[in-house]
Amino acid sequence: MAKSRFWLYFSSPKTFYPFSGKLIPWCVGVAAVLMAVGLYMGLLVTPPDYRMGDSYRIIYIHVPAVWMSMIIYMVMAGWAAVGLIWNVKLAEMMAGALAPTGAIFTVIGLWTGALWGRPTWGAYWVWDARLTTYLVMLFLYMGYIALRSAIDDPRRASKASALLAIVGGINVPIIYFSVKWWNTLHQPFTVAPGQESKIDPTMLWTMMIMVIAFWAYTLAVSLIRVRCDILEREKNSSWVAELLQGSSAGNKQ
Amino acid sequence: MKARNKRLIFVIVGVAGLAVAAGLVLNALNSNVAFFFSPTEVKADKAPKDRTFRLGGMVVDKSLKREDDGLTVHFQVTDKLETMDVTFVGILPDLFQEGQGVVAQGKLGSNGVFMADEVLAKHDETYMPPEVQDAIEKGEKANMQKNVSTN
Numbered sequence: 001m002a003k004s005r006f007w008l009y010f011s012s013p014k015t016f017y018p019f020s021g022k023l024i025p026w027c028v029g030v031a032a033v034l035m036a037v038g039l040y041m042g043l044l045v046t047p048p049d050y051r052m053g054d055s056y057r058i059i060y061i062h063v064p065a066v067w068m069s070m071i072i073y074m075v076m077a078g079w080a081a082v083g084l085i086w087n088v089k090l091a092e093m094m095a096g097a098l099a100p101t102g103a104i105f106t107v108i109g110l111w112t113g114a115l116w117g118r119p120t121w122g123a124y125w126v127w128d129a130r131l132t133t134y135l136v137m138l139f140l141y142m143g144y145i146a147l148r149s150a151i152d153d154p155r156r157a158s159k160a161s162a163l164l165a166i167v168g169g170i171n172v173p174i175i176y177f178s179v180k181w182w183n184t185l186h187q188p189f190t191v192a193p194g195q196e197s198k199i200d201p202t203m204l205w206t207m208m209i210m211v212i213a214f215w216a217y218t219l220a221v222s223l224i225r226v227r228c229d230i231l232e233r234e235k236n237s238s239w240v241a242e243l244l245q246g247s248s249a250g251n252k253q
Numbered sequence: 254m255k256a257r258n259k260r261l262i263f264v265i266v267g268v269a270g271l272a273v274a275a276g277l278v279l280n281a282l283n284s285n286v287a288f289f290f291s292p293t294e295v296k297a298d299k300a301p302k303d304r305t306f307r308l309g310g311m312v313v314d315k316s317l318k319r320e321d322d323g324l325t326v327h328f329q330v331t332d333k334l335e336t337m338d339v340t341f342v343g344i345l346p347d348l349f350q351e352g353q354g355v356v357a358q359g360k361l362g363s364n365g366v367f368m369a370d371e372v373l374a375k376h377d378e379t380y381m382p383p384e385v386q387d388a389i390e391k392g393e394k395a396n397m398q399k400n401v402s403t404n
Contacts, residue, residue, distance in 0.1 A: 005358040047382030051348060056380060085260045121356075121373045122346030166268060170275050181279075182286045183309060185356055190378040199380040 011090050012237045013230045020223045027220035034213035041206040058116045059203070064210040066109035066134070068218060070172050072102035073137060076144075077169035080162035090226075092158035093233070095149055095165060097225035101218050103141035110138065121185060129178040132185035133171060140168035154233055271319060289356045292335035300361065308337065308367050309356040309375065317351055330367075341369040348374035 010016055042060035048055040076098040083092035113131070114124040125131065144161050151157035179188040191197045197204055234240045278320045279286070282305045289309030290300040308330055316329035325342050328351075339357055349355060354375030 047384070049380050050275055050383045050386035051350075051353075051376060059380070081264055085264055086257055120346075120348055120376055122348075123373055126288070126373065129286050166264060167271060170271050174275065174279065181293070182283070182288065184288045184375060187376055187378040190380065197339070198378050200382055200385065203380055 013090055013093075013234055014237075016090055017227060017230050017243075020227055022179070024220050024223050026054050027216045027223070029132055031213050031216035031220060034209050034216065038206055038210035038213055038251055041202075041209065046206050047200065050148055052120060053151050055116065055119045058112050058206055060210050062109060062112040062202050064209055065105045065215045067111065067211060068214045069105035069109055069137065070175060072105065072218060073141070073165075073172050074169060076102060077165040080158070080165040083158055084162040084166075089155075089233070090230075092155070093226050093229045094161065094222070096158065097222045097229060098218075099141055099145050099148070100225070101221055103138065103145065105214070105218075106134070106138040108165060110135065126185050128186055129182045130175065130182040130184045133175045133178050136176060137168070140164070140171060144168070264403075271355075291332040292330060293332055295361065295367075296335045297338060302361070305358060305360055305370075307352070307356050307358045308339065308369075312349070312351045312353060312355050314351045330357065337367055338365070339367045339369050341372050343372070345372055346374040348376060350374075353377075366369040 010019065038060060042057055046055050046057070076095045079091045079095035079098070083087055083095060117126075118124050144164050147164055148157045148161040151160055178184060179186055190194060190199050191204065191207075199207070231243075233242055289307035292308065292310055294300060295308060300308075310330040310332045313329035313331050313336060316327075318327045319325070320327075324344075325340065326345065327338065327340050329336050330339055331337075338377065339359075340362075341357065341359075349372065354377060356373045356375050357369035358371040358373075362368050
């Protein structure tokens with residue numbers, strides 16, 4: 001039973017709080033360094049594209065942001081399901097902490113896509129399957145956040161919003177495969193599992209650096225958010241009282 | 254059965270049911286979700302008559318012709334099986350090129366010519382530096398010359 005005890009150890013807010021506090025500076029550091037490297041390489045080192053020239057460089061923000069927003073949705077729905085099924089408080093909080101970051105990345109994805117679409121396709125927006133299903137994901141994020149904040153009791157809010165998150169999860173594979181299932185204006189997969197990548201290796205590596213940077217950023221901000229949530233929900237417990245006493249006496253934990 | 258197992262089964266069955274429902278809906282929507290029709294589909298009468306639709310495909314090499322007014326252009330769109338004539342009055346997007354993808358919105362004229370009122374360039378999923386493209390073109394030319402000389 002050692003394995004299950006390991007997970008139980010970290011599923012307790014009391015042990016997760018200091019552990020996550022140690023992780024955050026690392027995540028922030030990795031995100032800052034890789035983002036600087038990625039942007040430098042993306043804007044100055046990588047070659048222009050043979051057709052789009054320099055305007056393609058928005059790919060270094062667009063693709064990592066879009067991937068991140070879709071991954072965050074799946075992780076959020078996963079935590080929401082764990083919270084709903086096994087009644088794990090920390091999982092409920094993790095789901096809630098991921099939503100704003102996912103929504104922001106979705107907005108960035110739509111925005112950079114529009115800025116890229118105008119010079120490339122000749123239109124900021126078209127109602128093709130990829131763009132439309134992706135817009136639906138933004139509405140799902142907003143609905144999730146709104147529903148969560150509309151119910152005062154945090155546990156009831158988590159349960160109600162968990163259902164929305166899980167149901168909306170159906171949309172993510174539809175977004176992903178939309179360019180394969182239907183003819184869309186958006187181009188099909190450039191990089192996908194089981195397929196040779198159709199992008200120059202330098203461009204691919206730069207993009208991957210940005211992807212890791214966005215992962216680290218997401219981890220950092222969602223952990224910061226979940227720690228706030230932990231303190232708020234556990235404010236009546238003895239360990240939070242001790243922590244607050246410790247910090248008000250000037251001793252940092 | 255424990256309550257949490259019940260909830261687990263509820264969630265799994267629920268998601269599976271939703272996935273099936275979504276699959277059926279998307280399958281039913283299939284033709285409406287398509288952003289454009291290919292020339293083959295248009296020739297097979299799958300595109301709506303007397304109504305605006307989008308036609309997508311590759312611009313045929315050396316098919317682009319401009320009229321003297323400078324705005325009216327004629328080109329051909331192909332999906333490598335069927336080819337259609339397109340007429341458009343307006344400014345083409347920067348990325349519009351022969352041999353590249355295009356999506357035109359408009360109506361099918363009675364003479365079989367597609368009258369476009371909007372043209373969008375479709376770019377493919379390949380990203381590479383111009384030098385690589387040059388190298389590929391040179392390689393293709395060299396190959397062609399080789400073939401010509403061996404014939």
